[in-house]
Amino acid sequence: MKTWKEVTPGAVVTEPGSARKFKTGSWRAAKPVWIEENCIQCMFCWIYCPDMSIKTKDGKRVEFDYDYCKGCGICALECPGKKGKKAIIMEEESK
Amino acid sequence: MMGKRIAATGNEAIANAMRIANPDVCGAYPITPATEIMQRFTTFVSNGQVKTEMVLAESEHSAMSACIGAAAAGGRVATATSSQGLAFMWEMLFVASGLRMPIVMGVANRALAAPINIHGDHSDGMGARDCGWIHLYSENAQEAFDNMIQAFRIAEHLDVRLPVMVGMDGFITSHAIQTMEWLDDETGAKFIGEYQKVRPLLDIKHPVSYGPLILTDMYHEYRKAHDYVMSGVPNVVLDVAKEFEKVSGRKYGLFESYRLDDAEVAIVVLSSAAGTTKEIVDQFREKGIKAGVLKPRLYRPFPYAQIGEALKHLKAVAVLDRADCFGGSFGPMYMDIASALYPYAQKPVLVNKIYGLGGRDYMPEQAEYVLNELVQLAKGGEVKSFKEYIGVRE
Numbered sequence: 001m002k003t004w005k006e007v008t009p010g011a012v013v014t015e016p017g018s019a020r021k022f023k024t025g026s027w028r029a030a031k032p033v034w035i036e037e038n039c040i041q042c043m044f045c046w047i048y049c050p051d052m053s054i055k056t057k058d059g060k061r062v063e064f065d066y067d068y069c070k071g072c073g074i075c076a077l078e079c080p081g082k083k084g085k086k087a088i089i090m091e092e093e094s095k
Numbered sequence: 096m097m098g099k100r101i102a103a104t105g106n107e108a109i110a111n112a113m114r115i116a117n118p119d120v121c122g123a124y125p126i127t128p129a130t131e132i133m134q135r136f137t138t139f140v141s142n143g144q145v146k147t148e149m150v151l152a153e154s155e156h157s158a159m160s161a162c163i164g165a166a167a168a169g170g171r172v173a174t175a176t177s178s179q180g181l182a183f184m185w186e187m188l189f190v191a192s193g194l195r196m197p198i199v200m201g202v203a204n205r206a207l208a209a210p211i212n213i214h215g216d217h218s219d220g221m222g223a224r225d226c227g228w229i230h231l232y233s234e235n236a237q238e239a240f241d242n243m244i245q246a247f248r249i250a251e252h253l254d255v256r257l258p259v260m261v262g263m264d265g266f267i268t269s270h271a272i273q274t275m276e277w278l279d280d281e282t283g284a285k286f287i288g289e290y291q292k293v294r295p296l297l298d299i300k301h302p303v304s305y306g307p308l309i310l311t312d313m314y315h316e317y318r319k320a321h322d323y324v325m326s327g328v329p330n331v332v333l334d335v336a337k338e339f340e341k342v343s344g345r346k347y348g349l350f351e352s353y354r355l356d357d358a359e360v361a362i363v364v365l366s367s368a369a370g371t372t373k374e375i376v377d378q379f380r381e382k383g384i385k386a387g388v389l390k391p392r393l394y395r396p397f398p399y400a401q402i403g404e405a406l407k408h409l410k411a412v413a414v415l416d417r418a419d420c421f422g423g424s425f426g427p428m429y430m431d432i433a434s435a436l437y438p439y440a441q442k443p444v445l446v447n448k449i450y451g452l453g454g455r456d457y458m459p460e461q462a463e464y465v466l467n468e469l470v471q472l473a474k475g476g477e478v479k480s481f482k483e484y485i486g487v488r489e
Contacts, residue, residue, distance in 0.1 A: 001312065001313075002313070002316065003316065004315075004316040004317070004319035004320045004323070005320070005323075007313065007316050007317055007320050008294075009195045009256060009293070009320070009324075010193065010194040010195035010196070010256070010294075010305070011193070011194070011305075011306070011307055011309055011317055012194075012294050012303050012304070012305055013303060013304040013305075013307050014294065014301070014303050016302040019304075
């Protein structure tokens with residue numbers, strides 16, 4: 001940890017992309033769970049996620065990035081699912 | 096070497112200091128009595144006398160936000176405000192200082208509502224005294240101009256990089272036409288010098304982020320660092336003043352001592368009222384009374400040690416505040432002077448007078464009244480009240 005003599009004036013961050021070191025997943029009280037069989041790959045979750053917690057591969061969504069997901073639940077709310085069955089549900093983190 | 100002697104208002108003086116500094120950006124919103132500063136400065140922009148990008152914001156909160164953004168981008172930034180405008184900037188004042196933005200702002204000091212009042216008073220500046228900015232106060236248009244010119248050097252000094260506000264009394268100084276001396280443009284611009292960018296946002300080869308979240312693990316360290324930087328400001332102010340004297344012939348310190356060295360009684364007072372007080376002190380000296388004046392110039396960081404040394408030998412001192420703190424306590428400057436004198440075993444009797452609120456005239460009779468009381472206190476007279484409103488209808 002830096003001492004007060006070592007901090008950058010004005011708290012300026014000089015290392016690009018260093019926000020990825022600040023893992024905010026521990027803030028989460030509820031966790032989104034992806035049910036792949038109900039997923040139509042509409043990518044609504046990826047668009048609506050206020051962070052970047054929907055990982056993608058070859059243009060499709062894959063598992064959540066739980067290092068940064070704060071559990072806001074927007075993805076679960078926006079998920080249209082398949083035939084009335086949600087592809088994202090929220091579970092309490094303690095479970 | 097000397098500039099032209101002219102007649103100008105305090106606002107004109109500040110606007111011209113801004114013109115000489117030629118800021119890259121000015122974010123502003125007009126407010127009485129500082130409006131004339133921006134009215135004149137926007138004329139300079141329109142006439143192409145400066146290269147400044149003028150951002151006419153929808154409020155002072157936005158004006159200061161624009162200034163912060165522009166300073167982070169890497170530009171020299173200046174603005175001006177007053178009273179409610181300064182109060183509305185409150186949140187962003189802390190952001191400007193915390194991000195170490197060397198913004199320079201002229202402030203025509205004015206009373207705060209309610210009741211609404213447009214006249215001279217220090218309530219606005221005093222309310223913002225602990226927001227991490229450097230504060231300079233000016234007695235007249237000359238000092239407003241000189242302080243504004245020096246403010247760029249102080250703010251932009253590489254060991255400082257903090258915002259500076261330059262206060263002068265609303266209307267009394269901002270609008271009264273006084274004789275003063277310019278620094279010619281070339282000398283002024285050379286004195287202020289080229290702006291040195293520090294970690295500018297627009298340097299895309301060295302990307303930086305401003306305004307991160309700093310929590311319990313580091314915030315305390317950043318505040319200590321700010322306090323440390325503030326502690327070095329008085330030396331920079333004195334160095335800049337020494338250089339300014341070389342180009343202008345005008346001498347500045349952290350505060351002005353007027354007939355103080357052998358004085359027994361003294362008045363401590365800011366800005367325009369110091370002029371009236373010096374006149375009356377001269378009259379008391381003619382009567383054989385050893386009276387003096389101390390007029391703070393650098394108000395934040397407050398030079399506690401130096402002011403304590405300058406006042407400790409006196410028998411009685413009155414601090415005149417043109418603002419009150421509604422904490423059942425004293426005026427803001429009284430509390431600072433009391434703190435400056437606290438370390439000394441031998442110290443003067445210290446009383447507080449609240450004067451001139453909302454532009455109420457400070458008359459020579461008031462200075463006489465205070466000095467007469469100090470003479471009695473110096474002889475061992477009893478303190479009737481440590482705090483008193485003077486010039487008020489009872």
